[in-house]
Amino acid sequence: MPEVLRIEQLTIDFLSAERIAAVREVSLQVSPGECLGIVGESGSGKSQTFMGALGLLPRSARATGSVRFEGREILDAPRAVLNKIRGSRLSMVFQDPMSSLTPHLRIGTQLAEVLVCHRGMSWRESELAALRMLDRVRVPESKRRLRQYPHQLSGGMRQRVMIAMGLLCEPALMIADEPTTALDVTVQAQIIDLLRTLRHEYGTAFVLISHDLAVVGGLADRILVMYAGRVVESAAARDLLRRPRHPYTAELLRCVPDLSGPPLERMPSLPGQPPDAAQPAAGCEFAPRCPFAVELCRAQRPPLRRLGPGEVACHFPLPS
Amino acid sequence: MSEPLLKVRDLGVRFGATTVLKDVSFDLFAGETLGLVGESGSGKSTLARALLRLVPVSGGEVLWRGRNLLGCDAAEMRNHRRELQIVFQDPLSSLNPRMTAGQILAEPLSIFERALSLRDRQLRIDAMLERVGLGKAAARRYPHEFSGGQCQRIGIARAMMLNPTLLVCDEPVSSLDVSIQGQIVNLLFDLQRDFGIAMLFISHNLAVVRHLSHRVLVIYRGRQVEIAPRDTLFAAPVHPYTRGLLAAASGVALSAAEPPATDVPVPSGCVFRDRCAYRQDACAAAQPNLEAVGPEHLVACRRARDLMS
Numbered sequence: 217m218p219e220v221l222r223i224e225q226l227t228i229d230f231l232s233a234e235r236i237a238a239v240r241e242v243s244l245q246v247s248p249g250e251c252l253g254i255v256g257e258s259g260s261g262k263s264q265t266f267m268g269a270l271g272l273l274p275r276s277a278r279a280t281g282s283v284r285f286e287g288r289e290i291l292d293a294p295r296a297v298l299n300k301i302r303g304s305r306l307s308m309v310f311q312d313p314m315s316s317l318t319p320h321l322r323i324g325t326q327l328a329e330v331l332v333c334h335r336g337m338s339w340r341e342s343e344l345a346a347l348r349m350l351d352r353v354r355v356p357e358s359k360r361r362l363r364q365y366p367h368q369l370s371g372g373m374r375q376r377v378m379i380a381m382g383l384l385c386e387p388a389l390m391i392a393d394e395p396t397t398a399l400d401v402t403v404q405a406q407i408i409d410l411l412r413t414l415r416h417e418y419g420t421a422f423v424l425i426s427h428d429l430a431v432v433g434g435l436a437d438r439i440l441v442m443y444a445g446r447v448v449e450s451a452a453a454r455d456l457l458r459r460p461r462h463p464y465t466a467e468l469l470r471c472v473p474d475l476s477g478p479p480l481e482r483m484p485s486l487p488g489q490p491p492d493a494a495q496p497a498a499g500c501e502f503a504p505r506c507p508f509a510v511e512l513c514r515a516q517r518p519p520l521r522r523l524g525p526g527e528v529a530c531h532f533p534l535p536s
Numbered sequence: 537m538s539e540p541l542l543k544v545r546d547l548g549v550r551f552g553a554t555t556v557l558k559d560v561s562f563d564l565f566a567g568e569t570l571g572l573v574g575e576s577g578s579g580k581s582t583l584a585r586a587l588l589r590l591v592p593v594s595g596g597e598v599l600w601r602g603r604n605l606l607g608c609d610a611a612e613m614r615n616h617r618r619e620l621q622i623v624f625q626d627p628l629s630s631l632n633p634r635m636t637a638g639q640i641l642a643e644p645l646s647i648f649e650r651a652l653s654l655r656d657r658q659l660r661i662d663a664m665l666e667r668v669g670l671g672k673a674a675a676r677r678y679p680h681e682f683s684g685g686q687c688q689r690i691g692i693a694r695a696m697m698l699n700p701t702l703l704v705c706d707e708p709v710s711s712l713d714v715s716i717q718g719q720i721v722n723l724l725f726d727l728q729r730d731f732g733i734a735m736l737f738i739s740h741n742l743a744v745v746r747h748l749s750h751r752v753l754v755i756y757r758g759r760q761v762e763i764a765p766r767d768t769l770f771a772a773p774v775h776p777y778t779r780g781l782l783a784a785a786s787g788v789a790l791s792a793a794e795p796p797a798t799d800v801p802v803p804s805g806c807v808f809r810d811r812c813a814y815r816q817d818a819c820a821a822a823q824p825n826l827e828a829v830g831p832e833h834l835v836a837c838r839r840a841r842d843l844m845s
Contacts, residue, residue, distance in 0.1 A: 257713040258684060371576055400575040400740050402784040427713045471715045473743030475770070475786050482725065483747045485718025489683050 226281035253436030307382035313374035324362030372403035444501035451526025547596035571749030627687035638675030685716035
């Protein structure tokens with residue numbers, strides 16, 4: 217089956233006072249119905265990759281490479297083409313549901329607008345469809361909610377509304393960028409549960425972006441780990457969580473806070489800081505924080521290469 | 537046990553007609569970390585701010601070394617503030633973007649230690665920057681030149697400049713990457729051990745609270761529902777809400793509905809009633825009082841005894 221999304225050699229630079237290399241030669245594919253998890257720290261380029269792919273970057277950014285959505289090149293496509301795709305075939309859910317919703321419009325209006333714009337449906341029909349969708353994302357008292365404003369909903373409810381909005385046109389792909397990060401732990405688990413159910417109900421492909429491997433691990437079929445704008449490892453979720461091959465992935469896994477086992481007084485943490493995108497290193501970008509780095513790592517950047525069932529960019533991958 | 541540093545009694549906060557905190561009472565001892573846990577809108581941050589008189593309080597007492605802070609005049613309160621410091625959630629917005637890290641750390645000294653020579657002041661700043669792991673070269677840089685984790689180190693350094701007795705940490709790691717959270721939690725842990733400060737550590741993340749706290753206080757919609765020593769709370773939580781939070785932290789969705797929006801009126805009777813799997817008719821009567829169910833373990837639930845057996 218052809219991929220829903222195929223990104224090849226995507227590179228994004230921000231041209232401000234200094235040249236900032238946000239994304240470097242990223243290639244990935246998403247198959248229909250698949251959930252791809254993208255993991256990385258702030259500044260790793262995980263969001264920028266998809267903002268770039270969707271044409272949502274500021275003017276100071278330059279993107280090169282190829283982004284094919286349902287077989288069609290969309291990188292640098294005209295705005296009219298992108299506007300048709302975004303919101304209908306391809307939707308996005310952002311981290312902060314409050315700032316993604318328009319504060320002065322009722323929930324019903326914001327939801328219905330999607331169908332009026334993309335499907336040419338009447339407002340009346342659209343509102344009915346919006347109501348059904350709110351029920352499907354399990355928003356209680358959906359009728360009353362349609363008449364409410366964003367500030368009258370809790371954070372979890374707002375995120376459900378965003379998800380409903382994203383699903384209204386039955387997209388082929390939904391990109392969820394840190395959809396649970398701004399929410400309480402209690403609500404996070406519910407939103408992950410909801411996404412899991414919706415995946416099976418709609419057969420939508422998902423890209424789930426998060427800094428937290430625990431969130432991505434609960435949902436993704438495949439996981440791609442990014443560091444300093446590059447893909448450093450990708451593998452089936454099960455393999456990657458059980459046997460990470462890149463030291464960075466292993467360190468991230470070690471940092472996932474855990475409630476099992478005796479309470480430790482020191483939390484596991486990854487030493488050092490994420491790298492500065494304005495000053496790319498000659499060798500492996502992770503070397504300064506890597507417990508296994510040797511001279512070769514600092515001198516020469518390891519290419520991303522196949523290793524067993526996955527891919528890894530490391531001179532000395534961990535044993536499987 | 538010695539006399540607590542901080543005694544909070546029946547603390548209440550109202551914003552207009554909305555009751556944000558009601559009847560919160562607890563003690564905090566020197567050198568102790570009390571974890572404060574609850575969902576968004578539960579009143580965690582309001583409690584932190586009320587203790588430091590950063591929001592108006594509608595009732596109760598905050599006794600600091602036996603003196604009621606709520607009755608202090610501005611001058612006396614200012615003197616107490618040297619000992620009472622706070623670290624905020626958002627590391628970038630809590631630092632002045634037009635001041636260098638050095639200037640940010642100098643400010644508390646220029647207010648409270650005016651006799652200090654410029655040279656000594658610089659030495660103190662350098663030492664603190666080293667202590668929080670930034671290095672003294674950081675003094676000349678501006679907040680936007682630092683990562684989120686580094687900005688939080690500056691926030692912590694600023695709070696530590698005057699050698700406080702109590703450090704209130706309001707979700708200090710919630711906006712940081714998981715990989716960096718551990719660094720900051722460990723820094724706070726080390727500072728506490730080295731300086732013997734008391735800490736009120738607020739977080740919605742139980743896994744983080746578990747690392748740091750000696751005791752944990754759980755609040756829900758402004759009411760205290762459980763308080764217990766760390767190991768008791770994590771091994772044998774009693775209140776249905778605490779149990780739900782723990783389950784959620786291990787990835788199980790809390791079965792009952794989500795936390796209500798803050799403008800939804802608090803139900804009569806037990807505040808947790810509408811989300812509780814164990815509710816009975818009697819729970820509609822009134823908010824249950826906190827009762828001791830074990831050593832240092834208090835629970836506000838009518839069915840606490842049943843739930844324990």
